[in-house]
Amino acid sequence: MPYKEKEIEKKYYTIGEVADELGVATSLIRFWEGEFDNIKPKKNRKGNRQFTKEDLQNVKLIYHLVKEKGYTLQGARDFIANGVDAAAGKMEMIESLKNIRAFLTDLRKEIS
Numbered sequence: 001m002p003y004k005e006k007e008i009e010k011k012y013y014t015i016g017e018v019a020d021e022l023g024v025a026t027s028l029i030r031f032w033e034g035e036f037d038n039i040k041p042k043k044n045r046k047g048n049r050q051f052t053k054e055d056l057q058n059v060k061l062i063y064h065l066v067k068e069k070g071y072t073l074q075g076a077r078d079f080i081a082n083g084v085d086a087a088a089g090k091m092e093m094i095e096s097l098k099n100i101r102a103f104l105t106d107l108r109k110e111i112s
Contacts, residue, residue: 009053010053011052011053012042012050012051012052013050013051013052013053013055013056014048014049014050014051015029015030015041015048015049015051017051018051018055018056018059021056021060022059022060022063024063024067029059032059032062033049035073035077036058036062036076036077036080038058038080039055039058039059039062040055041055057091057092060091060095061080061091062076062080064091064094065079065080
């Protein structure tokens, strides 16, 4: 089995990278930033947003609630306010399962 290098983890993500990861427009990310208190990216000297991994997870959670589950913005805010830890745990579990599935799919291709 070939050696796989460990992926380098980024410290900050641009708004474009966040939008690309979710397949949405950057304007939607900016809009959600104003609507949700848990999205607070830092800004560099130029004023460009720098999203941390935690910010990225929060945006993914909002995307999941609004786009995949059909929550209204107020419903998503209420859900996060009442159970952000539980919601974040579920999102982490979903991400882990997606990664495992991708790994197993790749492994199956290598075996075949």
